[in-house]
Amino acid sequence: MIKNAKTITESRTEMNELVLPNDTNALGNLMGGNLMRWMDIASAICASKHCSSFVVTVSVDHLTFAEPIKLGDVVTITAVATRSFHTSIEIFLEVFTRGILEEKSRKSNQAFFTFVALDERTMRPKLVPEVIPTTDEEKKLFDEAIVRREMRLVLSGKMKPSDAKISLDFLNK
Ligand SMILES: CC(C)(COP(=O)(O)OP(=O)(O)OC[C@H]1O[C@@H](n2cnc3c(N)ncnc32)[C@H](O)[C@@H]1OP(=O)(O)O)[C@@H](O)C(=O)NCCC(=O)NCCS
Secondary structure, three states, rough: OOOOEEEEEEEOOEEEEEEEEEEOOOOOOOOHHHHHHHHHHHHHHHHHHHHOOOEEEEEEEEEEOOOEEEEEOOEEEEEEEEEEEEEEEEEEEEEEEOOOOOOOOOEEEEEEEEEEOOOOOOEEEEEOOOEEEOOHHHHHHHHHHHHHHHHHHHOOOOOOOOOOOOHHHHHHH
């Protein structure tokens, strides 16, 4: 483990937004692209806190839109670091939505964003601190991150499928 490894709590980020008319489409629902922008900001804050660095988004995966988000809803985005590799780090995002007159939030979206930390002098990728998972849920996200990493590298053409080492059988454990 490298010296400056950090727990997930240290960089956990929560962001709240109110859906205003300019954020919506013709149906009065939040535009997907506006939500993605907020998710990008929340996850970038989380990644830069963990890495104590400038970071850039390198990949967005598994972004789901389970429920529409309406004009006037309050959107809460949580971002947590799941695992770092060498110069990159995976962030898990969940989006919860609540109408002003509602008692409870509902989960509307989730996604995994990957960031690369950049050295501020050379602007090239630099090593990032390890993530220390503590709870069972954090450990599960940490273990599965290695599979998601290979999948995204293969799907983006960065890795040959024949070079992928991890079998999906891992998920059945
Ligand atoms: C991110 C960037 C610096 C990486 O540069 P690069 O020359 O590809 O660097 P490397 O090949 O050494 O890859 C660096 C890391 O990114 C990861 N990576 C590269 N492409 C990836 C992809 N499509 N998905 C996931 N990870 C990826 C690599 O696996 C590596 O991670 P690791 O060191 O933890 O193993 C470069 O691609 C870049 O500047 N992209 C634009 C980023 C940007 O502007 N984002 C904002 C857009 S709005």
